[in-house]
Amino acid sequence: MHLTKLKLRDFRNIRQLDAAFEPGFQVLLGRNAQGKTNLLEAVYLLATLRSFRGVGNAQIIRHEQKAFFAGGLALGQAESEIRYYWSPDQRKLTVNEKPMRRITDYLGTLRTVVFCAEDSLLVNGPAKSRRRFLDLLLTQTRPGYLELLHRYTEALRSRNALLKRDSPDPALIDSFTRELVANGEKLIVARRDLVKKLSPIIRLGYRKIAVKPEDADITYAPSVREDLAVSLAKSRAREQRHRTTLVGPHRDELKLALDGQSAAQYASEGQKRTFAIALKMAQAEYLGSIHGSPPILLIDDVMGELDAGRRAGLMPLISRTGQALGQVFMTCTEENWPGELSGNLHRWQIEQGSLKRMN
Numbered sequence: 001m002h003l004t005k006l007k008l009r010d011f012r013n014i015r016q017l018d019a020a021f022e023p024g025f026q027v028l029l030g031r032n033a034q035g036k037t038n039l040l041e042a043v044y045l046l047a048t049l050r051s052f053r054g055v056g057n058a059q060i061i062r063h064e065q066k067a068f069f070a071g072g073l074a075l076g077q078a079e080s081e082i083r084y085y086w087s088p089d090q091r092k093l094t095v096n097e098k099p100m101r102r103i104t105d106y107l108g109t110l111r112t113v114v115f116c117a118e119d120s121l122l123v124n125g126p127a128k129s130r131r132r133f134l135d136l137l138l139t140q141t142r143p144g145y146l147e148l149l150h151r152y153t154e155a156l157r158s159r160n161a162l163l164k165r166d167s168p169d170p171a172l173i174d175s176f177t178r179e180l181v182a183n184g185e186k187l188i189v190a191r192r193d194l195v196k197k198l199s200p201i202i203r204l205g206y207r208k209i210a211v212k213p214e215d216a217d218i219t220y221a222p223s224v225r226e227d228l229a230v231s232l233a234k235s236r237a238r239e240q241r242h243r244t245t246l247v248g249p250h251r252d253e254l255k256l257a258l259d260g261q262s263a264a265q266y267a268s269e270g271q272k273r274t275f276a277i278a279l280k281m282a283q284a285e286y287l288g289s290i291h292g293s294p295p296i297l298l299i300d301d302v303m304g305e306l307d308a309g310r311r312a313g314l315m316p317l318i319s320r321t322g323q324a325l326g327q328v329f330m331t332c333t334e335e336n337w338p339g340e341l342s343g344n345l346h347r348w349q350i351e352q353g354s355l356k357r358m359n
């Protein structure tokens with residue numbers, strides 16, 4: 001899958017951009033604060049309709065403007081012309097001129113995996129970051145998962161609101177409990193199954209990047225070990241004290257370990273970084289295996305944080321995706337990677353929000 005055209009208007013510091021890209025490895029060069037990350041953010045936004053910086057769309061509108069536009073031509077099994085206009089009071093998303101009303105109909109039109117500074121949260125951050133990683137990948141690969149997650153989250157919200165009351169109606173709590181159990185059990189099964197498949201890919205990926213590789217292991221640690229309905233019933237008394245739902249997939253954890261030790265607690269910065277990259281590479285590989293073509297890789301300033309040995313290990317993994325009909329967008333502040341990059345590179349210069357082809 002690749003993006004052959006990108007058109008942006010008033011997207012952060014990018015006033016106007018119209019670019020055509022070939023498949024393969026695209027390097028975006030530029031000094032600090034020129035718009036490199038903004039461009040990757042735009043491609044990611046076209047794929048997911050949200051920013052990887054965890055902000056709302058209002059912040060994306062170029063200062064003093066009223067709306068932004070992002071559009072592109074995605075080439076996968078079919079050709080999709082995506083047009084996305086966003087202002088605080090009007091949103092319009094079309095594919096091949098057909099309005100997209102439900103996000104689930106749209107997701108999958110363009111698939112990306114992003115490598116960015118925020119990835120450190122996968123190792124260092126709260127369990128929520130890791131649940132989000134699993135949920136995003138399941139959304140991208142399992143039809144119906146997003147709806148399941150929505151139903152679970154809605155039931156959880158209603159149930160928690162009830163538990164906050166002084167004397168909640170037990171029959172009403174029971175009805176939300178049933179909804180929670182019905183959807184929650186399916187979430188647990190899907191997450192367990194995914195972790196089983198990802199775990200060997202991550203172990204292998206980590207070994208390829210690190211020179212003296214440790215054994216990288218991920219384990220799914222669900223918040224409930226037995227039946228969800230039984231656990232919920234057992235926690236009712238405690239729930240009344242805490243006034244919230246204490247067990248269930250919203251409290252699941254994904255444990256990351258290096259040679260059997262918790263990565264968050266014992267790993268060095270470089271090891272953590274490598275682990276986060278291995279998680280993302282596994283995401284890309286798994287997506288490619290399910291959909292038959294690799295996703296677009298968006299790599300933001302990752303090289304600077306790894307030593308030469310690890311960079312050399314990572315490069316072949318990335319450029320493999322860039323070959324065939326895959327596509328990689330990688331930002332750099334300087335051309336400090338000769339020898340590490342193979343094959344044909346497409347170089348772009350980005351300066352004050354303008355993109356220029358260099359070769």
Ligand SMILES: Nc1ncnc2c1ncn2[C@@H]1O[C@H](COP(=O)(O)OP(=O)(O)OP(=O)(O)O)[C@@H](O)[C@H]1O
Pocket residue numbers: 011012013014030031032033034035036037038039059060061062063301333
């Ligand atoms: N909504 C906005 N309107 C206008 N400019 C914005 C907006 N949001 C961010 N910017 C500006 O865009 C510029 C480029 O940001 P970007 O994060 O893309 O830089 P970068 O090229 O990735 O730099 P670095 O190498 O430091 O990561 C910054 O100066 C930032 O202040």
Ligand SMILES: [Mg+2]
Pocket residue numbers: 036037038300301
């Ligand atoms: Mg940047």
